[in-house]
Amino acid sequence: MDFKVLAIDKQTKARYGELSLANVKIPTPVFMPVGTLGTVKALTPVQLKETYTRIILCNAYHLCLRPGEQIIRRLGGLHKYIGWEGAIITDSGGYQVFSLAGLTKILDNGIEFQSPIDGTKIFLTPERMTQIQNDIGSDIIMAFDECVPYPCEKDRAYLATQRTLAWAERCLAAHKNNQQALFGIVQGSVFSDLRIECAQRLVEMSFDGYSIGGLSVGEGGALMNEVLDYTIDYLPQDKPRYLMGVGFPVDILNAIERGVDMFDCVIPTRNGRNGCAFTSTGTVKILNSQYKEDDRPLDETCKCYTCQYFTRSYIRHLFQSKEILGLTLISFHNIYYFQNVMQQARESIAKGTFKDFKANFLLKQSE
Secondary structure (H helix, E strand, C coil): CEEEEEEECCCCCCEEEEEEECCEEEEECEEEEECCCCCCCCCCHHHHHHCCCCEEEEEHHHHHHCCCHHHHHHCCCHHHHHCCCCEEEEECCHHHHHHCHHHEEECCCCEEEECCCCCCEEEECHHHHHHHHHHHCCCEEECCCCCCCCCCCHHHHHHHHHHHHHHHHHHHHHCCCCCCEEEEEECCCCCHHHHHHHHHHHHHHCCCEEEECCCCCCCCHHHHHHHHHHHHCCCCCCCCEEECCCCCHHHHHHHHHCCCCEEEECHHHHHHHCCEEEECCEEEECCCHHHCCCCCCCCCCCCCHHHHHCCHHHHHHHHHCCCHHHHHHHHHHHHHHHHHHHHHHHHHHHHCCHHHHHHHHHHHHCC
């Protein structure tokens, strides 16, 4: 992996860069659609490519449960297995462990949990999760971490941060595939001293990139921005910065302004499957009766396939009829929309006008 910063906005910390992996060059800031189980829901790899997506996120934790990393490895690796020619980043599963709190037992050595699929007891260690990601062959892999909820007592956050750091060292030692980049994850809840210590110690370990985890778990946008403000300053200028699981456009733009390069979230496809389209003038909830005879596209400024060929009325009809095509059309549009916002953000950073771009974007959303 190679990463270079090509431009920095004149009034903010926003960065325009390029992330080079073995099979693709990715301009940053970049949005990565989520394909947890090896598929971005409702879309084919060909459709994803048509949205100008170059990298997706899959989840090693889920893939090791089913179909199993050895099957993926024997059948040619994750890219071949899912038919995706672009880049792939895999999350190690720290957030999934957090979300399945009732089924897990967190120990210093690793995590014991009950499989949500068949109830089997499984024990995962940093070494095991690193091996799983080495085996499936994603381009970027994540260190194993412990994510805590919000609100969280500081003593609990401290223990999770120390455990995350210890596990990060073990992941580095276990990492055997030099064709993959390994990112460390900064934890620490909303406590500045914990976040700063975690960032500093991870930088001393020298990862290929740095992720900021444990946000978008209920703390709200203002507090998330505050955490980013003091965390970013302790991460290297010459390595990519990845904010995990944050996906509403306003939150993405706020994070870009603070110097974040990479984003992933289920928001575009999850909202799409529930009939909510993102547009240049705000969201469209397609099942609302006002769209029953609306002959306009979802977004009159959008050039995606959905907006070029289909009306709001027809897409509403598909949702009312529970036709799968409706889910596909809005999911496709939403990802195309997100990628277009990222492209506009990159262009504005290169011109030194990101602050104006963000202000105009937010103004149009409120009209």
